[in-house]
Amino acid sequence: MQADGNQHKRRRPARWLGLLLLAAPLACPMLAQAQGGKPLTADDIAWLRRDGFGLDTATIQRYQELGRTRFLDEQLAGGDDPLPPAVAPLINSYEVFNTSPAKLVADYRDEQQKVKDVDAADANAKEMAKKDFQKYRRDLYKQSAEVELLRAIYGRNQLKEQMVWFWLNHFSVYAPKGGVGLFTTDYEENVIRPHALGKFKDLVMATLESPAMQLYLDNAHNVRGKTNENYARELMELHTLGVNSGYTQQDVQQLSLILTGAGVIPQRGPNVVDGIDGSFLNQRPGVIRNGLFVFLPGRHDFSDKQFLGHDIKGSGFDEIAQAVNLIVQQPACATFVSRQIAQYFVSDDPPPALVDAMAKTFQRTDGDIAAVLRTMFLSKYITVGNGKKFKDPTQFLVSAMRLSYDGKPITDADPLVNWLNQMTELVYGHITPDGWALDSTSWSSSGQMAKRFDVARAIGSGRNRLFADGDGQVTRADPPMLNSALFQQTIEPTLSDATRDALGKATSQVEWNTFLLSSPDFNYR
Numbered sequence: 001m002q003a004d005g006n007q008h009k010r011r012r013p014a015r016w017l018g019l020l021l022l023a024a025p026l027a028c029p030m031l032a033q034a035q036g037g038k039p040l041t042a043d044d045i046a047w048l049r050r051d052g053f054g055l056d057t058a059t060i061q062r063y064q065e066l067g068r069t070r071f072l073d074e075q076l077a078g079g080d081d082p083l084p085p086a087v088a089p090l091i092n093s094y095e096v097f098n099t100s101p102a103k104l105v106a107d108y109r110d111e112q113q114k115v116k117d118v119d120a121a122d123a124n125a126k127e128m129a130k131k132d133f134q135k136y137r138r139d140l141y142k143q144s145a146e147v148e149l150l151r152a153i154y155g156r157n158q159l160k161e162q163m164v165w166f167w168l169n170h171f172s173v174y175a176p177k178g179g180v181g182l183f184t185t186d187y188e189e190n191v192i193r194p195h196a197l198g199k200f201k202d203l204v205m206a207t208l209e210s211p212a213m214q215l216y217l218d219n220a221h222n223v224r225g226k227t228n229e230n231y232a233r234e235l236m237e238l239h240t241l242g243v244n245s246g247y248t249q250q251d252v253q254q255l256s257l258i259l260t261g262a263g264v265i266p267q268r269g270p271n272v273v274d275g276i277d278g279s280f281l282n283q284r285p286g287v288i289r290n291g292l293f294v295f296l297p298g299r300h301d302f303s304d305k306q307f308l309g310h311d312i313k314g315s316g317f318d319e320i321a322q323a324v325n326l327i328v329q330q331p332a333c334a335t336f337v338s339r340q341i342a343q344y345f346v347s348d349d350p351p352p353a354l355v356d357a358m359a360k361t362f363q364r365t366d367g368d369i370a371a372v373l374r375t376m377f378l379s380k381y382i383t384v385g386n387g388k389k390f391k392d393p394t395q396f397l398v399s400a401m402r403l404s405y406d407g408k409p410i411t412d413a414d415p416l417v418n419w420l421n422q423m424t425e426l427v428y429g430h431i432t433p434d435g436w437a438l439d440s441t442s443w444s445s446s447g448q449m450a451k452r453f454d455v456a457r458a459i460g461s462g463r464n465r466l467f468a469d470g471d472g473q474v475t476r477a478d479p480p481m482l483n484s485a486l487f488q489q490t491i492e493p494t495l496s497d498a499t500r501d502a503l504g505k506a507t508s509q510v511e512w513n514t515f516l517l518s519s520p521d522f523n524y525r
Helices: 007-034 042-051 057-066 068-076 088-092 101-117 123-154 158-170 180-195 200-208 211-216 230-240 249-258 317-328 331-345 352-364 369-377 393-405 414-422 446-461 485-490 497-504 509-517
Strands: 262-264 288-290 293-295 305-307 310-312
Touching: 042 057, 042 068, 042 158, 042 369, 057 068, 057 485, 068 158, 068 369, 088 123, 101 123, 101 180, 123 158, 123 180, 123 393, 123 414, 158 180, 158 331, 158 369, 180 200, 180 211, 200 211, 200 230, 200 317, 211 262, 230 249, 230 317, 230 331, 249 305, 249 317, 305 317, 310 317, 331 352, 331 369, 352 369, 393 414, 393 446, 393 509, 414 446, 446 509, 497 509
Parallel strands: none
Antiparallel strands: 262 293, 288 293, 305 310
C-alpha cells in the first residue's frame, strides 16, 4: 500500500487492520508451531522484553528452540561479537572503526595544522578552515555513535548489547571534550565490549587504562606534586561504591596519589611517529604501556598510602591494581553495582530482596557480571518487579527499529543519530560523568513524548534516509508492515483497550505504525 494514496484508499486498511487485531490471538499458536517451538506465554514475552533491547523474529525462534535457561546461558557465555553480516559493510566503512587510535590522533593533528597554516590575514579562508575542522570533528563523533547504535540494533546477543550500552553509560565519557571523541569507538569496541560480561574488577581496570577515561576525567594531568582528584572521586562515587558508602575525603586524596603517573602517551614532540611518542619507554624500569595508555614512574608519587583502611606501599603501577581490588571487594561495591543493574532492567526502585541476592552473587563470584545477571534474570522479580520500566530513548529507538525492520539492513545510519539527539540522549553526549538517568520519570515528560511521536512517525512512514545509497539518493520505500507475525505473537496479546481503539481508528499503514510505536504499550518494557 502506498503511503500517499488518496483518501478512500487510505481508509480501506483500517477495516482489515481491525479484523487482523481481532484474529491475531488465533494466529499466534499457528506461527509458533510453524517455527517448531512452543507458543510463548505472557511471562515469556515480558522476560524477553527485559532481556533484549527489542524483539525480532530471530530472537523469538532461538528462545523457542532453547528454552529460557539455555537461551540465557548462551547469551551470558558472551564470546566474540562478529559484526552482523547485514550491516558489516556499513560499520567497516567508518574511519573510526577501521583506523587505529594512534592513526586517528595523527590525522586529527594534521587537520588541526591545516587550520593553523591558513594565513590569519585572510579572514574568510581562516573561518572556512575552522568550519571544515569542526565538520571533521562532528563527523568522527557521529560515526562513533552510529557504530554503537548499529551494534545495538543488529547484534545477535541482545543481553550483551544492553550491557555494553549500560556500561558505556555507567562509565560515561563525553566525546566533545578535547580529544576524547577520538577514542570513543575504541572505548566501546576494545574496553567495554570485551569486559561487559566478565569480572567487574577487570572492567574497572580496562576503563581506567582507556585514553578516553584518562582524558575525560583529567587523570592524564594527575602527576606527582600537582594532583588532580577528579577521577579518583568519580571512580569511587559513580563507578564502584556510590555516595555515602563509607569512604572519606582522605580516601579520595590517597587514591589520587595512587593514580599519579597514569595517563596517555604524549602526542607531541620530536620523537612522535604515527601520532605517538615512544622515546621515553626505555628510560627507566616501571613504565607500563597498553595501547595509548601509559604509566610513567617519573610522574608517580611513590610515598606510602593508606586507602580504605589498608596500607599500600609506594611501588608504582601495582598500587593501582591493589586499590582497584580493595574497592571492588567492598560490600558497598557489590550492592551499588547490583542496584544499578536492577534499576536498569527491572524497576526504578528494585526490590531489596533482588538487590541483596545479586550482591551476594557478586561477592561470592568475585564480581562475575554474568553470574549477577543470571541471578537477576532467573528470579521472579524480572517480570514482576515494582512496576513496569519506561524505555529510555535508546531503548525506544533500538526496539522500534528491531520491530519495524526485523533484521533488514539499512544503508544509512545518520537518521538514527539524529533521532536520538532529538530525544536528548546523545551517545557519548552526557557532559557530566554521572551518565544518563536510569529512572522512568526522566524520560516520560510531555516534551519527550512529543519527540517520540515524531520519531515513531519517521520510522513508521518509510519516508526517511535509512535506505539512502552511497550518493545520498533515497529510494522510495513503502512503510514497514508493523502488524506482522512478530507483532501478533509478542505485542498484540497484551495491548490495552486504549491502544486497540487507537489502532482501529488508523486511516493508513503509516498512521497505524505511528500509533503503535508511540503507544504506552510499546514505550514500556
